[in-house]
Amino acid sequence: MSKEIRRRRVRGDEVDLAVYEQGDPSHPTVLLVHGYPDTHAVWDEVAGRLAARFHVVRYDVRGAGASSRPSGRERYAFAHLMADLRAVLEATAPGREVHLVGHDWGSIQSWEAVCTMPERFASFTSISGPCLDHVAHWTRRNLTRPTPRRLARSAGQALRSWYIYLFQTPLLPELMWRSGLSGPFGRALEIGERVPRRPGHPARTLPRDGAAGVGLYRANMAERLRRPRDRRTDVPTQIIVPTRDLFVSPHLVGAAAGHVPHLSLRPIAAGHWVPRSHPGPVARWITEHATAAAGGTLTPAESRALRRARVRPGRRPFEASLVVVTGAGGGIGRATALAFAERGAEVIAADLDPDTARHTADLAVRLGGAAHPYRIDVADRAAMEEFAATVRKRHGVPDVVVNNAGIGMAGAFLDHSAEDWRRVLDVNLWGVIHGSRLFGAQMAERGEGGHIVNTASAAAYTPSRMLPAYATSKAAVLMLSECLRADLAGQGIGVSAICPGVVDTGITRTATFVGAGPEKQEERRRRAARAYGLRGYGPEGVAERIVAAVREDIALVPVTPEARAGHLGARLSPRLMRLFARIDAG
Structure with missing residues (x-):
């Protein structure tokens, strides 16, 4: 990260502004505008990552840090803020378009800038600070055409905005800041946002900054919300949406609909101070957005x-998502790969049989998506490590991974050899462990979330004397999924366990029936396949439930009525399930 910071003073609208620059001034300029009650230092980690490719400019807005603190709420109105921003632009990037980035109140005033002087900006990135005019129009639509969902969203945002009402009261906010609120504020960042204190943030000037900055709310909020203006912009805009923001509802992104024709959304599982908690993804998204807006070259x-x-309009739900499916050569794996492809995903179809993987990829392409076949033995740790590295290098980090590859095995416990157990656990359990570990690490490092789906079985919670190895492997997959879900939740990575019941797939035709000779083996396979075929539940139904589990982040999905009945029975009457387990299903 570039650490060289150059400081200068710029005269704004009757105030002196402290301006900080990094990087080569001949490079494209990125202007970072901080919010309340921060200073330019909230951007330190992001600025350091951007400075190698951009000329990075930051400044302390009026009332904050080393800039002037004018008195009187009128001095914090949008007109003065825009005059200050124009002065910084003219001093640091005269006559050039810049890439504008704002957080919190920095984003609110940046919306005003891109809507009133769009010719100065090549792109805009907004974080946790909507356009006040858009919010006012959004609120009025919700109230004039009420539905339970619209009213709930409006009420939810009203509750999140409790501090805005407090800031309208005279003197009280200033007294709170000057009498020791800075300490609790810093501790709240550490506990609630996982943002540790460091030199510069929170700033030593926080008591004065907090007291002065309430003028932003008093000078602008009520006036804009009562009399909203028509604010539109053609500047390419991306909104980074922290889904755990305690102050700005993710639903407020809908306020920009109809006002911004060139709009992108970047959700991230983070709180309000995402520039501090997740500077890597923020810097990467700014870079990608700015590069695309300038017509630069991007990687695939x-x-x-x-x-x-x-x-x-018409965007499919998994448009351009990268989805890895193991065991994609047939059955549930193929149906899942095609279900995601139909919804716009780029699919990695992996299977032990390369011919069936290629056929799945061909079918996915016919549905309008991109697809790539790979041969992989999920039980081979080294091969899986190479596979994960290859996927990342050629295609990027997956957004969804479906660990579906598995084998069937039935027979009495004493007929299972040690080799039988090793084979089942290597594929059914270790294959899931390898896929979850390798791709989960990639998702965590990228910092943009993701979803892992593990195919378990109704046998995971429905014991059977004839499925000791298979049921054990699937029960382990179910518990692994629950543990992963708890562990990865903080990084925005969802985990779902899918538990199909009797589904007509090819697994019955390849299952091993231990303790049976070759002729008996084939006979049992034919009987099992016939029984599953008569059940009439195809893999497409499971695939639809997998897609829904990813979209809705569902932890456990029993598929088919018998799977749901077994799950209910396991919870309500384990003793009865143990009695059923004694039945010889063969």
């Missing part, structure tokens, strides 16, 4: 990420 992974983020 970056191009796919931008397509996935773009808002446009």
Whole structure:
């Protein structure tokens, strides 16, 4: 990260502004505008990552840090803020378009800038600070055409905005800041936002900054919300949406609909101070967005990420998402790969049989998606490590991974050899462990979330004397999924366990029936396949439930009525399930 920071003073609208620059001034300029009650230092980590490719400019807005603190709420109105921003632009990037980025109140005033002087900006990135005019129009639509959902969203945002009402009261906010609120504020960042204190943030000037900055709310909020203006912009805009923001509802992104024709959304599982908690993804998204807006060259992974983020009519739900499916050569795996491809995903179809993987990829392409076949033995740790590295290098980090590859095995416990157990556990359990570990690490490092789906079985919670190895492997997959879900939730990575019941797939035709000779083996396979075929539940139904589990982040999905009945029975009457387990299903 570039650490050289050059400081200068710029005369704004009757105030002196402290301006900080990094990087080569001949490079494209990125202007970072901080919010309340921060200073330019909230951007330190992001600025350091951007400075190698951009000329990075930051400044302390009026009332904050080393800039002037004018008195009187009128001095914090949008007109003065825009005059200050124009002065910084003229001093640091005269006559040039810049890439504008704003957080919190920095984003609110940046919306005003891109809507009133769009000719100065090549792109705009908004974080946790909507356009006040858009919010006012959004609120009025919700109230004039009420539905339970619209009213709930409006009420939810009203509750999140409790501090705005407090800031309208005279003197009280200033007294709170000057009498010791800075300490609790810093501790709240550490506990609630996982943002540790460091030199510069929170700033030593926080008591004065907090007291002065309430003028932003008093000078602008009530006036804009009562009399909203028509604010539109053609500047390419991306909104980074922290889904755990305590102050700005993710639903407020809908306020920009109809006002911004070139709009992209970047959701991230983070709180309000995402520039501090997740500077890597923020810097990467700014870089990708700015590069695309300037007509620069992007990698295939970056191009796919931008397509996935773009808002446009007719956009499919998994547009440009990268989905890895193991065991994709047939059955549930193939149906799942095709279900995601039909919804716009780029699919990695992996299977032990390369011919069936190629056929799945061909079918996915016919549905309008991109697809790539790979041969992989999920039980082979080294091969899986190479596979994961290859996927990342050629295609990028997956957004969804479906660990579906598995084998069937039935027979009495004493007929299972040690080799039988090793084979079942290597594929059914270790294959899931390898896929979850390798791709989960990639998702965590990328910092943009993702989803892992593990195919378990109704046998995971429905014991049977004839499925000791198979049921054990699937029960382990179910518990692994629950543990992963708890562990990865903080990084925005969802985990779902899918538990199909009796589904007509090819697994019955390849299952091993231990303790049976070759002729008996084939006879049992034919009987099992016939019984599953008569059940009449195809893999497409499971695939639809997998897609729904990813979209809705569902932890456990029993598929088919018998799977749901077994799950209910396991919870309500384990003793009865143990009695059923004694039945010889063969």
